[in-house]
Amino acid sequence: MDYELSPAEAAWRDEVRGFIRRNVDPGLASETRLKGNEGRGPLALRFHRALRDAGWWGIAWPKEYGGLGKSAVEQWIFIDEIESAGAPMLPLTVTSVAPTIMRVGDEQQKREWLPRINEGGIDFALGYSEPEAGTDMASIRTHAVLDGDEWVVNGQKMWNTMAHSATHNWLAVRTEPDAPRHKGLSMMIVPMDAPGVTVQPIWVWPGLRTNALFLDNVRVPRSNLIGERGAGFYYAAMALNFERLAIGSVGMGRRMFRNLVRLVRERVVDGRPLKDEPWVRERIARLAADLEAGRMLGLETAWAIDQGRMPAAESSMAKVFVSELVQRIADAGCEILGLDGQLHPEEPTALVEGRMQWLYRLAPMLAFGGGTNEVQRDIIGFLGYGLPRK
Amino acid sequence: MRPEPTGEQRELQEAVRGLLSREVDPDRLLRWENEPAACDPVLARTVAELGWIGLGLPTASGGGGADLSDVACLVEECARGLLPRPLLGAIRSADALATLDPADPLLPDLASGRGRLALALDEPGGRDPRGWKTALSGPRGARVVDGEKAYVPDAEGSDVHLVAARDGGSTAFALVDRRTPGVSVQALRGFGGDRQGHVGYRAAAVLREIAATDEALARVQRRQAALALAEMTGGMAAVLEMTVEYVKMREQFGQKIAVFQAVRHQVADMGTTFTAARHLAWQTITRIAAGAPRDVEEASAIAWVGQAFKRVCWTAHHLHGGAGFVVEHRLRFHGERAQSLCIRWAPEAPALREIAAALLD
Numbered sequence: 199m200d201y202e203l204s205p206a207e208a209a210w211r212d213e214v215r216g217f218i219r220r221n222v223d224p225g226l227a228s229e230t231r232l233k234g235n236e237g238r239g240p241l242a243l244r245f246h247r248a249l250r251d252a253g254w255w256g257i258a259w260p261k262e263y264g265g266l267g268k269s270a271v272e273q274w275i276f277i278d279e280i281e282s283a284g285a286p287m288l289p290l291t292v293t294s295v296a297p298t299i300m301r302v303g304d305e306q307q308k309r310e311w312l313p314r315i316n317e318g319g320i321d322f323a324l325g326y327s328e329p330e331a332g333t334d335m336a337s338i339r340t341h342a343v344l345d346g347d348e349w350v351v352n353g354q355k356m357w358n359t360m361a362h363s364a365t366h367n368w369l370a371v372r373t374e375p376d377a378p379r380h381k382g383l384s385m386m387i388v389p390m391d392a393p394g395v396t397v398q399p400i401w402v403w404p405g406l407r408t409n410a411l412f413l414d415n416v417r418v419p420r421s422n423l424i425g426e427r428g429a430g431f432y433y434a435a436m437a438l439n440f441e442r443l444a445i446g447s448v449g450m451g452r453r454m455f456r457n458l459v460r461l462v463r464e465r466v467v468d469g470r471p472l473k474d475e476p477w478v479r480e481r482i483a484r485l486a487a488d489l490e491a492g493r494m495l496g497l498e499t500a501w502a503i504d505q506g507r508m509p510a511a512e513s514s515m516a517k518v519f520v521s522e523l524v525q526r527i528a529d530a531g532c533e534i535l536g537l538d539g540q541l542h543p544e545e546p547t548a549l550v551e552g553r554m555q556w557l558y559r560l561a562p563m564l565a566f567g568g569g570t571n572e573v574q575r576d577i578i579g580f581l582g583y584g585l586p587r588k
Numbered sequence: 589m590r591p592e593p594t595g596e597q598r599e600l601q602e603a604v605r606g607l608l609s610r611e612v613d614p615d616r617l618l619r620w621e622n623e624p625a626a627c628d629p630v631l632a633r634t635v636a637e638l639g640w641i642g643l644g645l646p647t648a649s650g651g652g653g654a655d656l657s658d659v660a661c662l663v664e665e666c667a668r669g670l671l672p673r674p675l676l677g678a679i680r681s682a683d684a685l686a687t688l689d690p691a692d693p694l695l696p697d698l699a700s701g702r703g704r705l706a707l708a709l710d711e712p713g714g715r716d717p718r719g720w721k722t723a724l725s726g727p728r729g730a731r732v733v734d735g736e737k738a739y740v741p742d743a744e745g746s747d748v749h750l751v752a753a754r755d756g757g758s759t760a761f762a763l764v765d766r767r768t769p770g771v772s773v774q775a776l777r778g779f780g781g782d783r784q785g786h787v788g789y790r791a792a793a794v795l796r797e798i799a800a801t802d803e804a805l806a807r808v809q810r811r812q813a814a815l816a817l818a819e820m821t822g823g824m825a826a827v828l829e830m831t832v833e834y835v836k837m838r839e840q841f842g843q844k845i846a847v848f849q850a851v852r853h854q855v856a857d858m859g860t861t862f863t864a865a866r867h868l869a870w871q872t873i874t875r876i877a878a879g880a881p882r883d884v885e886e887a888s889a890i891a892w893v894g895q896a897f898k899r900v901c902w903t904a905h906h907l908h909g910g911a912g913f914v915v916e917h918r919l920r921f922h923g924e925r926a927q928s929l930c931i932r933w934a935p936e937a938p939a940l941r942e943i944a945a946a947l948l949d
Contacts (some may be wrong), residue, residue, distance in 0.1 A: 494867035578856035
């Protein structure tokens with residue numbers, strides 16, 4: 199048994215921290231906060247360029263694809279440190295879609311897409327959900343029909359976040375209408391500038407933008423269907439597994455908690471230091487212990503990946519635990535801030551930059567996004583403990 | 589990082605599992621509950637002969653020379669298989685003595701099972717060593733101990749007590765023969781299976797004194813807590829395992845109850861809780877084994893793991909329904925141990941206080 203980072207891992211963590219010290223300043227954190235996901239601001243773009251210049255864009259990609267070939271534990275350390283610093287995270291294009299293409303794409307597709315992703319020229323929106331297909335992704339109706347050397351795509355996607363700034367969509371479409379539901383889907387890359395693609399904004403509770411995507415006879419080269427026809431459901435599940443490694447990180451929770459602790463140490467309410475309130479002390483202590491528990495779950499998942507396993511149950515455990523923990527941090531934060539906890543982030547007197555009430559509004563999404571926590575608990579039951587489906 | 593046992597540790601755990609699955613079952617545990625030693629003397633002898641009690645003791649004292657992580661692996665598996673508490677207590681009290689004095693002449697007897705040691709720390713007035721009143725007195729060579737110790741595990745079944753006492757302004761430990769004049773044991777009916785008792789010492793002759801510092805006492809207590817964490821993860825593993833088996837087998841409304849999402853999700857939460865608790869526990873165990881100073885993560889483990897064990901047990905009881913509620917079921921032994929271990933070695937409130945102080949003061 200050994201829970202300490204190896205010397206190489208500790209050195210990598212220090213290297214990441216050094217990079218953050220050099221490239222993250224209050225201006226970047228502020229821009230990231232104000233921009234939400236309304237496209238990336240100039241400082242975020244500069245930060246991402248610095249990541250690319252350092253060769254860290256594809257940190258977990260194998261070296262043969264131009265990546266650093268870092269282990270999953272090292273990737274986890276990177277995500278944790280970046281999130282903890284409040285810097286813009288690597289896009290899902292790099293951490294979710296690209297690793298899927300590496301595993302399922304043919305050689306020509308890998309040559310076509312991976313170098314462009316690595317250079318920062320490609321940015322995907324993820325097109326899984328539809329009005330009638332949320333958690334039940336096998337119900338997808340958006341379909342593509344082969345016409346000569348092109349697919350003709352028609353349908354509608356929901357929650358197509360970043361579609362307004364993306365260059366391409368990573369789209370789940372039905373290509374095999376006669377096959378069983380799960381075996382009738384394929385993954386396809388659709389350029390956002392293709393005729394027939396329309397994006398409509400949807401504003402959600404924490405002030406973030408997502409989109410509805412409409413596809414009207416959109417023509418896509420035949421070679422843009424990634425991997426095998428009919429295997430899209432499984433490819434999407436694979437991409438979601440990669441995505442969960444990031445969602446299961448406690449980095450953002452640690453940052454919010456750290457800011458909350460700093461405020462509690464300094465603030466005086468009714469003439470008494472807030473830190474002397476027994477209920478405040480207890481809630482802070484419980485959250486600290488929970489954060490450590492969440493950290494262990496994420497770290498173990500990464501370690502299991504490095505052992506050559508596909509730790510679906512463990513990554514679901516981390517996702518469920520951390521998403522629900524962030525809800526508790528947000529709730530405790532708002533209560534500890536009291537009346538001041540209500541203020542909008544743009545209100546000049548908002549404490550901890552209004553992030554606690556923002557987190558309170560964001561937190562529900564963490565539990566239903568990236569695969570609902572009900573589905574995650576099913577995965578833990580089925581794959582972790584062999585519970586029967588019928 | 590390597591958050592799983594080594595090959596040797598796995599072999600040890602498999603051997604323990606094999607023996608305990610043959611030798612320990614609820615009927616025997618129930619029978620032993622009514623016997624003075626609270627366990628079978630044959631099993632006690634076997635355990636000693638296999639070197640379990642002495643595993644972490646110095647080889648010069650007849651022990652195995654293993655480190656705390658190995659002993660914790662042993663204890664984890666013993667707890668999983670419901671080794672009677674007095675025998676688990678024998679492993680932990682031997683560790684306490686060896687921590688204080690690795691060359692104490694009593695250690696070979698403890699390793700061989702010829703002697704059993706009780707650890708007498710807490711007092712009726714409280715658990716904080718600064719408030720303990722039990723004291724040593726008398727001239728060198730004729731020292732005696734006076735005071736009261738409360739809730740001493742194995743107080744009556746042991747041969748020797750290791751008594752924490754004040755010696756002037758400092759801490760000391762006294763080894764006292766349980767049968768020596770002046771020692772009175774009031775056996776207590778409790779739960780958790782560790783046969784506790786209140787002990788009075790009235791000018792009780794001291795066999796041997798071990799001078800110690802407050803730091804030495806803290807080291808003993810941290811190691812005891814580490815072993816308690818291992819007991820808890822072992823118990824939790826067993827409870828989770830038996831619950832998974834039960835929901836896969838039990839049928840209601842014409843189907844296995846595991847098929848119901850409400851049941852499946854509770855099992856999933858048990859699994860998540862156990863997984864996080866296991867890693868929190870073992871991070872702390874390995875750090876204590878390596879001699880690392882106490883940190884916030886250690887307090888977090890103490891605050892979290894005990895509560896996790898209790899939560900897992902309650903959920904298991906809920907999912908087992910009446911089947912797990914009968915006295916012959918293994919589940920209730922784990923449930924009792926969960927609370928008993930938590931109260932003694934992993935109380936949540938002081939750990940939370942420690943975390944809050946570290947972060948806020």
